[in-house]
Amino acid sequence: MCRSQSNIAFYPRYVGCSFREHFVLWGKELRVVEADPFKVIVLPVSGNSVGVELRKQDVSWKEFLSSANQRPRSNHYSPVYRPIDSAINILFSSGTTGEPKAIPWTQLSPIRCSADGWAHNDIRAGDVYCWPTNLGWVMGPVVLFTCFLNGATLALYHGSPLGRGFGKFIQDAGVTVLGTVPSLVKTWQSSNCLEGLDWTKIKCFATTGEASNVDDDLWLSSKSYYKPVLECCGGTELSSAYIQGSLLQPQAFGTFSTAAMTAGFVILDEHGQPYPDDKACVGEVGLLPLYLGATNRLLNADHEKVYFEGMPMHNGMRLRRHGYVLKRTVGGYLIVQGRADDTMNLGGIKTSSVEIERVCDGADESILETAAISVAPLGGGPEQLIMFVVLKKEYSHQPEKLKILFSRAIQSNLNPLFKVSFVKIVPEFPRTASNKLLRRVLRDQVKQELSPRSRI
DSSP: OEEOTTOEEEEEOOTTOOHHHHHHHHHHHHHHHHHOOSEEEEEOSSSSOOOSOOOTTOEEHHHHHHGGGGSOOOSOOOOOOOOTTOEEEEEEOOOSSSSOOEEEEETHHHHHHHHHHHHHHOOOTTOEEEOOOOTTSTHHHHHHHHHHHHTOEEOOOOSOTTSHHHHHHHHHHTOSEEEEOHHHHHHHHHHTTTTTOOOTTOOEEEEOSSOOOHHHHHHHHHTTTSOOEEEEEEEGGGTEEEEEOOTTSOOOTTOBOEEOTTOOEEEEOTTSOBOOTTSOEEEEEEEOSOOTTOOSOOSSSOHHHHHTTTOOEETTEEOEEEEEEEEEOTTSOEEEEEEGGGEEEETTEEEEHHHHHHHHHTSOTTEEEEEEEEEOOTTOOSOEEEEEEEEOTTOOOOHHHHHHHHHHHHHHHTOTTOOEEEEEEOSOOOBOTTOOBOHHHHHHHHHHHHSGGGGO
């Protein structure tokens, strides 16, 4: 149910739905009635009939639209002038680390994210832009504002982006810029659902939400004569990305080539000191606080405590927390190593979940995706490496065999001292609404299974 300030609820009616959809929506209808809104505008799923008796104060969508004809209005629109920091909408963070944060976007937010789209993805009039998302995730408003302010066409697809139907839509709509998330690309590749489709109108791809796989990016690029796949990493609270790929620079799959416009950052060592900008290194990122479009308040948390408390000073300014670990390569490219709170200590050596997952994803052809976590034994001692695995549909495996495969891959590619303690095969991973992997849920699940009470 979506309620406006005038206390009007918009509700879709379930004419033409399947039995399961009918049942689910019927339950939602009961909740709408129980909420007792002053007025409900009921939308039919198909056709004009809502197929239900309305209350006296309620109206159908058709009646709502026709009422506009009875209220003539001027053809001239008078804009309402508001301060630059006035709120235009409220978004919620993904909740990967805990309770989602309520983040108000201001008048600056659309300017910032649409400027990024123009500068880094070359989105302009004549382009057709599509990104599987929703308005609850930051990419929803980003795509809308980027299209509207840069004059591009927004391509909207109703349905799941996982199958061939979406791929054909991209072809038929003539999409020129396609945004993705890595797990979506992995699904397309494993199901072979894009076979025979023509995506050659795409001039570049964009990807965000989780760490990319080089082989998957190469496969995606091949669908449009090896056009670039531009990485972007940012946050809802930033209204944009702080590191991105760029069409003006040489690109490497799975990496970022530059800081975004107006963004600055440093990579911190274990003592909170920044590494030199030209040095290959790994550490937590600290954002420079002067950042166009970044938030200065939260509605359900202490903004200062969440983003600034405990961060070191740099050139007389306190750095802003983003919570991710970055790796700078010898060539100057950047690779996201996952969240700082997903870093694990294995045998006294720090490593990231993402680094281990990259290696294990390629350990065997049966693997669709992996998730790495570490937990301390109940009796104390070094952290143990636990691997969760989702297999491709046509494959089956014994956990012990995968444990050997993973250990060999990790020892060969990362560190000979690392070993996998336990492997668990699951049908799917817990994810946020924006498709981010919830490692904390997996970690809590393992701790629950290992607790003495769970064994009683």
